[in-house]
Amino acid sequence: MSRVYTLLISLLLSLVTLSLQAAQLTASVDRTRLNAGETVELTLETDDVTQFGKPDMSALESSFEVRDTRQLNSLKTLDGSSQATTRWIVTLLPRETGSVLIPSLQLGELKSQPLTLQVLQSEPQEPGNHLASIFIEASLDQDSVYVQAQAVLTLRVYHSVSLFDDSSLSPLQVPDARVEKLGDSRTYEKLINGVRHGVIETRYAIYPQQSGVLKIPAQVFSATLVQTPAEGSQAQDSNPFGPQPGRSVRVKSAEVPLTVKHKPADYPADVAWLPARSINLEENWSPEPGTTQVGDSLTRTLTLKAEGLAGAQLPPLPPTEVPGLRRYPDQPQLRNLPSERGLIGTREEREALVPARAGAIDLPAVEVTWWNTREDHLEHSSLPARTLQISSNPGLAVDTPVNNDMSGVTVIGPPVWPWQMSTLLLACTTLLGFGLWWRARGQPAIARAVQTGPSPRTVLDDLKRACLANDPQGTRQALDAWARQQPETLAEMAARFVPLSDALDGLNGALYSETGKLWLGEDLWRAVRKLPAAEHIQDPAGDAGLPPLYPK
Numbered sequence: 001m002s003r004v005y006t007l008l009i010s011l012l013l014s015l016v017t018l019s020l021q022a023a024q025l026t027a028s029v030d031r032t033r034l035n036a037g038e039t040v041e042l043t044l045e046t047d048d049v050t051q052f053g054k055p056d057m058s059a060l061e062s063s064f065e066v067r068d069t070r071q072l073n074s075l076k077t078l079d080g081s082s083q084a085t086t087r088w089i090v091t092l093l094p095r096e097t098g099s100v101l102i103p104s105l106q107l108g109e110l111k112s113q114p115l116t117l118q119v120l121q122s123e124p125q126e127p128g129n130h131l132a133s134i135f136i137e138a139s140l141d142q143d144s145v146y147v148q149a150q151a152v153l154t155l156r157v158y159h160s161v162s163l164f165d166d167s168s169l170s171p172l173q174v175p176d177a178r179v180e181k182l183g184d185s186r187t188y189e190k191l192i193n194g195v196r197h198g199v200i201e202t203r204y205a206i207y208p209q210q211s212g213v214l215k216i217p218a219q220v221f222s223a224t225l226v227q228t229p230a231e232g233s234q235a236q237d238s239n240p241f242g243p244q245p246g247r248s249v250r251v252k253s254a255e256v257p258l259t260v261k262h263k264p265a266d267y268p269a270d271v272a273w274l275p276a277r278s279i280n281l282e283e284n285w286s287p288e289p290g291t292t293q294v295g296d297s298l299t300r301t302l303t304l305k306a307e308g309l310a311g312a313q314l315p316p317l318p319p320t321e322v323p324g325l326r327r328y329p330d331q332p333q334l335r336n337l338p339s340e341r342g343l344i345g346t347r348e349e350r351e352a353l354v355p356a357r358a359g360a361i362d363l364p365a366v367e368v369t370w371w372n373t374r375e376d377h378l379e380h381s382s383l384p385a386r387t388l389q390i391s392s393n394p395g396l397a398v399d400t401p402v403n404n405d406m407s408g409v410t411v412i413g414p415p416v417w418p419w420q421m422s423t424l425l426l427a428c429t430t431l432l433g434f435g436l437w438w439r440a441r442g443q444p445a446i447a448r449a450v451q452t453g454p455s456p457r458t459v460l461d462d463l464k465r466a467c468l469a470n471d472p473q474g475t476r477q478a479l480d481a482w483a484r485q486q487p488e489t490l491a492e493m494a495a496r497f498v499p500l501s502d503a504l505d506g507l508n509g510a511l512y513s514e515t516g517k518l519w520l521g522e523d524l525w526r527a528v529r530k531l532p533a534a535e536h537i538q539d540p541a542g543d544a545g546l547p548p549l550y551p552k
Contacts, residue, residue, distance in 0.1 A: 023048030025055070027105065027112035030186060033340055035120050036097050037191040038199065039067060042090040044105065044112060047083060054088055055107040063100055067091040067189070093189070094119045134159040136221050136253040141342075144259035147211045149275035149373050150308040151258055152182070152342045157200040157221050157251075158192065167223035169202060174216055178207040180310055183338040205343045207310070208260040216256040224248050267371060267378060272315035274370035277308040277341065281368055281381045293393040297352050297512040302366065302383075304347045308373060311336050311345035317366060320353060324361045324390075328352040328509050354512045355390040362387050456485050463528065467521030472510040475521050479507075488534055496534075500527040 023046060030041045044055055057066055068091040076083045094100050094117065102115040134157070141152040155169065172179050182203040190199050208214045225247045263273055284301040292298060302317050311334035320327055333348040355361060367382040454462075459482045466474035483490040494501040503524035510519035 023110060025105070025107050025110035025112040027102070027115055029102070029115055029117065030188075031340065032116070033118045033120065034094075034188075035190070036094070039091050039093045039189040040117065041188070042092055042102060042115075044088040044090070044107070045085060046107065046110060047085050048108075048110060053107070055105045055112070057090065057105070059103045059105060060090075060092065063096065064092040064094055064102075067093055091189070097121050132251075133161045133225070134163075134221075134223065134249055134251055136219065136251045138216070138219065138253040138256050140216075140256055140258060144261055145208065146261050146275045146371070146373060147263060148207055148209060148273060148313065150277075150342050151206045151208070153204045153206055153216060153256070155202045155204075155219055155253060158190070158197040159200075159223070160195050160197050162226035163198075164224040164226060167200070167221065169200075169222075170220040172204050172216075172219060174206060174214065176208065176210045177214060178209065178310070180205040180207075180336065180343055182342065203338075205310070206258070207313070208258065211260045211262045214258040214260050216258060218255050219253045220250055221252075222248070222250050264371065264378075268369060271369045274306065274309065274313075274315070274368070275373050276306040276370055277372070277374045278306070279368060279370045279379070279381045280305040281366065281383055283366075283383050289388050291391065292355060292388060293391050294355050294358055295393050295395070297354055298388075299350060299352055301348060301350045303349075304368065305344065306346075306370075307339070307344050308342055309345045310343050311347055314345055314347035317347070317349050317368075318364075320351060320363060322361060322363060324355060324357045324359075325388075326354040326356055326505075326508065326512075328354070328512055352512045354508065355388065358390050358392040360387050361390055454481070459485060464525055467525035467528075470519055470521050472507055472519045472521075475507060475524065476511060479524075482528070493531060497527065497531050499523070500531060503527045 025044060025046045025048075028043050028045075030043075034040055054069070054071065057069070060066055070089045072087045072089065074085045074087070076085065092102075097119045100117045100119050102117065104114050105112045137156045137158065139154050139156075141154070145151045153172070157167075157169070169185075172181075182205055186199075186201040188199050188201070190197050206214075206216070267273065280303075282303040282305070284303070286299040286301070289298055300320065304314050304317060306314055314334070316332070319329065329349070329351040333346075333350075335346045335348075337344040337346070363386050365382055365385040367380055369378070369380055371377075372379045459478065463475070463478040463482050466478045479490070483493075486493065490504075494504055503526075506519065507521075507524060
């Protein structure tokens, strides 16, 4: 019994150790670049329910002023299992500029990873400037950009008084430009002339569509100020249970000009114009094209990622149009990811490739030409060419046409004289005739047909049922069974009857494509029923009902 208890205790200790290893304290910030005097929000999160209290913040006091700490508890249920999460949101004000380190914080046995902030020196404020209790500021990350390149507009609303939750900013509409909002608005605090201001920051990515000077219109911020008790005492006395009084205000930003440059003259005229900070081109396969057979489906995924462009601006990638490969493309996936520098747009193109022949299939290189706006020169990003080694598939032999071309075969040996060929042919026919006579002596006058396997009628009914039920998998199995009972291969029948070839392409598209589109089998059934008989092939079953030559 003591040994059993020891094993149980060891098992419990190992489970506790695994749970401690799985639990972690994750640290993140709402932004990594800020100006001096601005606050930043640090979020600490853990899913370890055995930890109590809050993280030790003493390590932050040397570099930051801890303004506020909030704790949020949440419970998520997924697939019948519940997961509790505890989150601490800490408002920090950096005490110095430059590269400031948020050190590792500890909660029990858990430690967070350190983070680095870039705190920029703010421009000195002139005396008497920004004395209003609420004002708005608009700025661009650069004064000039190329046409269709990205410029980031930042709108900051400063307020030194409390506001109700009904504040709103007019929607940004810029003529001759595409506008994308960069995530949700941020809120933080900033000291201006010794006065603490709340800041509401909203950022936009602007893509001018014409060269020249683009004027970004002024934006209007509307809000309701919270009045002090002295200001609203009269209204409160008259209606103490009514809504709290407030004063509506509207502030407007300045109009911001942006210089838009022409496309460079040395950029190639026959390729799409791509002005970006960086371009990344990736390729993924599922499965990896190692031992691939004829008829197997390979999924190739090409991902184009551009910093400074939206996903809708990225051009289509060159399709994989290679002889010997059937291509079934999916719809491209476009995504936009906001970042500190603007948008990161991605275009993902996925296609199913089905080899139709054995041997080496060469895929060409994929190249994207673009203009580097950060270094102001032409660049090329590419994927190297590769070769797929395809082996034959014995399971698809019914679909492989028989090659009767013997022109490349060389017979080596002495010549065969006509009398030798005649003697050999006479001996073979004599033996064959004697064998047939000997076999016919034991046969009845009328031979009974013995059916092996499903009858042709049954196989045809199965094919009809699968086609009309729009079942691609069942149709493929029934089609193979029907083809094995025909005097020709499926490839030979498709080669001489175009409707059957088109219907087979549609069936293969439904089998190997990942789009999940609905396949209709009526065309394939109609092609099978209307398939003309081959003139040079005689049905061997046509004389099955004749009696033997030599009845007993």
